Amino acid sequence: MSEFIRADGVHKSFRIDGGTVEVLKGVDLSIEKGEFIAIVGPSGAGKSTFLHLLGALDRPTAGEIFYENAGLGQMDDRRLAGFRNRTVGFIFQFHHLLPEFTALENVMMPLLVARRNRPQAREVAASLLRDVGLESRLSHRPSELSGGEQQRVAIARALGVDPKVVLADEPTGNLDTKTGDATFELLQWLNRERGLTFVMVTHNEKLAHRSDRIVTILDGRIAEKA
Numbered sequence: 001m002s003e004f005i006r007a008d009g010v011h012k013s014f015r016i017d018g019g020t021v022e023v024l025k026g027v028d029l030s031i032e033k034g035e036f037i038a039i040v041g042p043s044g045a046g047k048s049t050f051l052h053l054l055g056a057l058d059r060p061t062a063g064e065i066f067y068e069n070a071g072l073g074q075m076d077d078r079r080l081a082g083f084r085n086r087t088v089g090f091i092f093q094f095h096h097l098l099p100e101f102t103a104l105e106n107v108m109m110p111l112l113v114a115r116r117n118r119p120q121a122r123e124v125a126a127s128l129l130r131d132v133g134l135e136s137r138l139s140h141r142p143s144e145l146s147g148g149e150q151q152r153v154a155i156a157r158a159l160g161v162d163p164k165v166v167l168a169d170e171p172t173g174n175l176d177t178k179t180g181d182a183t184f185e186l187l188q189w190l191n192r193e194r195g196l197t198f199v200m201v202t203h204n205e206k207l208a209h210r211s212d213r214i215v216t217i218l219d220g221r222i223a224e225k226a
C-alpha cells in the first residue's frame with residue numbers, strides 16, 4: 001500500500017458566542033490506500049470535525065490535508081466541490097434518505113447530479129443495490145425499509161460516484177447490535193472487494209478493533225495509533 005491521504009498539523013477553530021473554541025489542535029495522520037481506519041475517542045474530542053475536513057466539507061483553520069500529495073488548501077471552492085464529488089463518499093449515522101423517493105431513486109440522485117443520463121444512472125444504482133443485498137427492494141420507499149436496509153441504501157448511494165475513499169461517521173450508531181455488525185461486515189467486504197479506503201468514526205470499540213488500525217483522538221489531538 002502507498003500513502004493516499006495525509007493531514008499535516010491540522011487545526012480547526014470555531015467562533016461561538018463571541019469567543020473561539022479550538023476543536024483540533026495540530027493533527028498529523030497518514031492513511032494508506034486501501035486501509036480501513038477506525039477513529040475513536042470521547043464525544044467532543046474532534047472526531048467528526050476531522051472527518052469533515054478529510055472530506056473537504058470544511059477547511060482547516062491551519063495546516064493542510066493532502067490527497068496523493070495534492071493539497072486541498074490550494075483549491076478554490078469550485079475545484080474543492082468537484083474534488084469532493086469525484087473522490088469522496090459519505091455515510092452518516094442518520095441516512096438522510098429522501099422519503100418521497102424509492103431506494104433506487106435515492107441512489108440515482110447523486111449520479112444524476114453528476115450528469116449521468118437517466119438510463120445509465122438507473123443501471124448503476126440497481127447494480128449497487130444488488131451489491132448491498134437489496135435487489136428485491138428497489139421500488140420500496142424508506143418508510144417501507146428497516147433501519148439496516150435504509151443504511152444499506154445510504155451505503156449504495158455513497159458508492160454511486162465511484163469514490164476513492166469512504167468517510168463513515170457512526171454508520172452503525174443508530175442500529176441494533178446484530179444489524180450494526182452486519183452493516184460493518186458489508187463495509188469490510190466493500191473495502192476488500194473494491195479496494196476502497198475507509199475512515200470510520202465510531203464509539204463501538206468492538207467494531208473498531210476489527211479495523212486495520214485504530215486512531216484515538218483526545219482533546220483535539222491524536223493520542224494513539226494502534
